[in-house]
Amino acid sequence: MSSTQMLKGILEGCLLAIMKEGEVYGYELAEKLNRYGFESLSEGTIYPLLIRMQKEKLVLTTLRKSTAGPNRKYYSLSEKGEKELNLFIERWNRLSVNVNQIVKNKGGV
């Protein structure tokens, strides 16, 4: 797995976790990621991921009118998306425990 692919997987998990907190639209999602520390990421990175997540039926979408201008597309978790989020959290916890141990022991066992 290349590092960009790994980051994509992690980002997908993050998007699912943000959606778990409630309906969001693209710009909001990007801003939230940014606030959580992904500043170096260009904001558009989320859209290819959102297209894929939509294709895999992890998310549900609705178009809503906005007072600020054109319609916004809102995303929320589907049932399948919730399951995927739980799997991601499990995988992530395992991975971060492993990585933390290695880093703490500076590579020695």
Next chain:
Amino acid sequence: MLDVNTPLSKDSRNFLENLRLYLIANGKNTDEIEEIVEELGVHLLEAEGNDKSVEHIVGSSPKEYMEQISAEMPVDVKGSLKYLVMILFGAASYLVMDKALNGGIEFSFLELIGYPLAGLLSIVVYLISFRYLASHTLSMVRQSVLLFTLGIISIALFASVIILSGIYGTPFVKLENTGNVVAVIAAISIFIFLSIWSKTWIPIIIPLLLFGPSLLMDNTDYQESVKLVLSSLITMLGILLYCGITLKKSKSV
């Protein structure tokens, strides 16, 4: 479709137009294309309101970003085939009309194979170039040279079919009077069908402008050369007028 009059910056509009062209040239579904273009348009609009640049959204390489989006969208084989068939049918109808009005429909074997082949090859060359144009920033001069070359290539392809067929071709299909009438009616029906399908007047107006004036002139007593000049003049003026009207309409919407 995204409103062309939204107060988006030129950079953003260019990016969205290029993305649309890139995805079309890659054979993606038109509804899905409009969906992502619109969604990104909304994002860019809000981002610009907060003084962010296009680069902040799409990253340093628009080409890479377009590729990333394209990679997530499946190729719409059925939709693309439909367009292909429509284009080939439309082109075939022009040819049939042209031949019917200029001495009757007659095709050599070489033409029957050559025209569709030249058409397909032209479409492939155009698609590859559109992908390139959409994902690279080119100067006006380079862009014009590329488009001009494209035009020359497809003209050359069709011209070689005509020339080769003139040298080696023997009539393979030759229609008599009734056949010609039937073929012309079929061609006109295709123009009307294409016009309804594409929801534009172009498939009707262009043949009307191309064939109408010379038909009109044939009923006058002018000299041949006068007829030729007048009919081409009417055709050109008509096309210019039509372009002008369309442009004005699209601006006033």
